[in-house]
Amino acid sequence: MNANIYWNIYNDYAEKIQNGGIPAGAKIPSESELAETYGASRETVRKALGLLSQNGYIHKVKGKGSFVLDLGRMKFPITGLISFKEMSEKMGRKSRTLVHKTERVPASRVIAGHLDIQQGATVWEVIRSREIEGERVILDKDYFLPERVELLTPEIAGNSIYDYLEHTLNLSISYAKKEISVEPATPEDRALLDLNNLSHVVVVRNYVYLEDTTLFQYTESRHRLDKFQFVDFARRVR
């Protein structure tokens, strides 16, 4: 898919580290060694190692070398731009998606505000709940601009919408902004989730932008309090 040299190096090592092929704390070959074995220049190797470092796979120490970190395994859901499907597969948990709604509707005032469009303009509304180990713990409410997404069906919504957008529609997602907060549960939350009398839900608002900088999707992911977790890996500026 991406035939770049740095990408190959990155993936080789990301994989080796993820599946334990290289244990935590181990030293990986030096940049010049890697350059030789891959027949690449050192700058290209450095690009790959920079990515590995950024994503928490390795740690580089001047004068010493690059070392495998212990965080890769614990990498969890929502960090970056991972879909529910990718996540639950990665975790190997039994999960199911219930599609409640897949319709074109006029945008409410709130939704229009989130998507920065006119109130009443048509948007796709997709409402799904996610069942993990028999309990409905996540409620996903997705809104798409119809200019970009002509057709959505419950079948597509039942699988990965991301897959459909990226591979079938060839929409290229570029970046996203996420906001996490905790809010009182709505009647809709109570109807579509197994809330067990919990009064609040964790709300993750996700604004997704395309390559051309246009906002085209707004997602509200509402999680049952006790089933929510978010993990973040951060490097000091550089």
Added chain:
Amino acid sequence: MNANIYWNIYNDYAEKIQNGGIPAGAKIPSESELAETYGASRETVRKALGLLSQNGYIHKVKGKGSFVLDLGRMKFPITGLISFKEMSEKMGRKSRTLVHKTERVPASRVIAGHLDIQQGATVWEVIRSREIEGERVILDKDYFLPERVELLTPEIAGNSIYDYLEHTLNLSISYAKKEISVEPATPEDRALLDLNNLSHVVVVRNYVYLEDTTLFQYTESRHRLDKFQFVDFARRVR
């Protein structure tokens, strides 16, 4: 502090964008133009622009140019490695820190587990609550390895511990892992925070590592539900 060329370029533009000197949507000069004006090579310029892009300041489009994004202003608290003090200053809100404890104590089983040390080993324990606009809404519990931090005083704890660590002790923080979850409030939470009968708190566990890959600080930041917010900016892989 960092006299590198790419760093200068990065800071010049980060600043211009942050204070509105370049409006959102505007195009910044091309890489070759920037290379010329800064007397640098294009690769060096690209390094700076890569950082700007990663941090949500700009967006690069092949064949077109680099454009200023609209997200810079909203950048919020906990993303990255920002301290409470930096944050509240940035937000311009009235805040106060109450220091409850600054002591060397034997590590409990739980704390020892988090810091990966022997139970009963001595650690620094700092407990502070953060008052924002008259309400105590955050409880910070910090634990430091005494090998790295010899002395801590309530005065230091009342200001920025990060400042002290980085500038006085010259400890270089390298990366951190953050976990966010929601948990039932403890009696301690109820005693030191103004919880208003809320049953749960948002817990942010923060593991801080030094340049040499050693874990040296564990922080538990406990937030009142309704005052918690987290914003994240994520780019699709590349």
Added chain:
DNA sequence: AAGTGGTCTAGACCACTCT
């Protein structure tokens, strides 16, 4: 066709760590 960003190279010098 001209301009843009994306990838890659071969080589240089530096600061740091280890022995």
Added chain:
DNA sequence: GAGTGGTCTAGACCACTTA
């Protein structure tokens, strides 16, 4: 002093956008 990662260069070719 040998080895490591960090910065930087000058130039090349490519894919893409715009005119």
